[in-house]
Amino acid sequence: MINNSDYELLTAKQNLKKEDVVRCLDYTTYFDLVKIPLPTEIDKIIHYLAEERIVILEDNGLYSITNLGAIMFARKLSYFPGIFRKSIRVIQYRGNNRIEAVREYEELKGYASGFEGLITYISGLLPMSEVIVSGMRRTVSSYPMDAVRELIANALIHQDLSVTGAGPMIEIFESRIEITNPGAPLVDVWRIIDNPPRSRNEILSSLMRRIGFCEERGSGWDKVVSLCELSQLPVPKIEEYEEFTRVTMYSHIPYNKMTHEERLWACYMHACLKQVSNDYMTNKSLRERFGLSPSKNSAISKLIKDALTKDLIKPFDPDTAPRYMKYVPIWA
Numbered sequence: 001m002i003n004n005s006d007y008e009l010l011t012a013k014q015n016l017k018k019e020d021v022v023r024c025l026d027y028t029t030y031f032d033l034v035k036i037p038l039p040t041e042i043d044k045i046i047h048y049l050a051e052e053r054i055v056i057l058e059d060n061g062l063y064s065i066t067n068l069g070a071i072m073f074a075r076k077l078s079y080f081p082g083i084f085r086k087s088i089r090v091i092q093y094r095g096n097n098r099i100e101a102v103r104e105y106e107e108l109k110g111y112a113s114g115f116e117g118l119i120t121y122i123s124g125l126l127p128m129s130e131v132i133v134s135g136m137r138r139t140v141s142s143y144p145m146d147a148v149r150e151l152i153a154n155a156l157i158h159q160d161l162s163v164t165g166a167g168p169m170i171e172i173f174e175s176r177i178e179i180t181n182p183g184a185p186l187v188d189v190w191r192i193i194d195n196p197p198r199s200r201n202e203i204l205s206s207l208m209r210r211i212g213f214c215e216e217r218g219s220g221w222d223k224v225v226s227l228c229e230l231s232q233l234p235v236p237k238i239e240e241y242e243e244f245t246r247v248t249m250y251s252h253i254p255y256n257k258m259t260h261e262e263r264l265w266a267c268y269m270h271a272c273l274k275q276v277s278n279d280y281m282t283n284k285s286l287r288e289r290f291g292l293s294p295s296k297n298s299a300i301s302k303l304i305k306d307a308l309t310k311d312l313i314k315p316f317d318p319d320t321a322p323r324y325m326k327y328v329p330i331w332a
Helices: 018-024 027-033 042-051 067-073 111-125 145-158 202-210 220-230 260-276 283-289 294-309
Strands: 011-016 055-057 063-066 088-093 101-107 128-133 136-141 169-172 176-182 237-240 244-250 313-315 327-329
Touching: 011 018, 011 067, 018 042, 018 063, 027 042, 027 067, 027 111, 042 055, 063 067, 067 111, 067 202, 088 111, 101 111, 111 145, 111 169, 111 202, 145 176, 145 202, 145 220, 145 244, 220 260, 260 283, 260 294, 260 313, 260 327, 283 294, 294 313, 294 327
Parallel strands: 088 169
Antiparallel strands: 011 063, 055 063, 088 101, 128 136, 169 176, 176 244, 237 244, 313 327
C-alpha cells in the first residue's frame, strides 16, 4: 500500500507544457488564498506552484502535476482519472434514514477550489431557525456552521488517501449530519482534545491550515466542542471502523431525550475542554452546558456520579466538600 506521505507527491498528470498546467489547475484560487498578487507571467505562476510542490519539473523539461496539486486545485477532478474518486459527495435524505435521497451533489473541483462553494451549498440544505438578537429577528442555521466547516475540513485532511475508490462523504438527515472519510482515526478518540495531533497527509494539512480552511494543529476539536456547547447541542459522536471514520453532528436534543451515553460523552468532553482551558468542570458549569435550570442540580449530580463510576472523570481534590467539588478528566 502506498504511504500517504508519498501519495501527495506522486504524479497525477505528467508531460505537460506550462500552458497545459494552467489549463488544468485553478491557479488563481491558489494565489487568492495565499494572499500573493497574481503574477502576469506564466513562468512566475509555475515558479510559485513548483515551490508549493503542486507541480514538479521533469527531466525532459515538461511538468507533472502532483496528487497534492490535483486534489487541492483541480479545475475538474475528472482531468485526473487517478484521483477522481476522491471527490466530495453530499447526499440529503428525507427524514432520518437512508430510504429516500432528496438530493445528491458531487463537488467536481479540487478541495481548495471548491471548499467555500461546498460549505455554502451545505448551509443551504440545513434547517434554519429564527432567533431574536438585540430586538431583531434573525434566521440562523440549526448547526454552528464554523463547527460544520471544521469537521468537513478534518475529514479531508485526515482521510487515508491510499484507500482506492473512496472519498469523503457528507450525509444530511432531518436531525443530524454524518461526515465520513476513508481511514481509521490515528489517535484515541477519548483523547482527541488533548493528544498531540497526527496527520496522514502532512503536506496537504499544512497547506489547508495555511490558507485558513481549518484550525491550527490540535485545536480543531476544541473549537468544535466549544461551539456545540455554546449552542447547547450534543457533542458530535465519533465512530471508528477498520477502513473509515464517521463523525455525526446532531441538531438540538433536549436533555431528557438524550441517551445516557450521549450525556456521559458530553460530560466527559466538557471536562476535557475545561482542562485544556486551565479550568475545572463543576456541577454548575455542566448544568449550564446543557441549558438546565438550578432545579436540575440533582440530575447533573447523578450524571457526574455515573461519569466517576465509569472512570471518565475524577475529583480535582477528593477532600473538597461536595458543594465545592471540581472535576477533571480521568487522564489529567
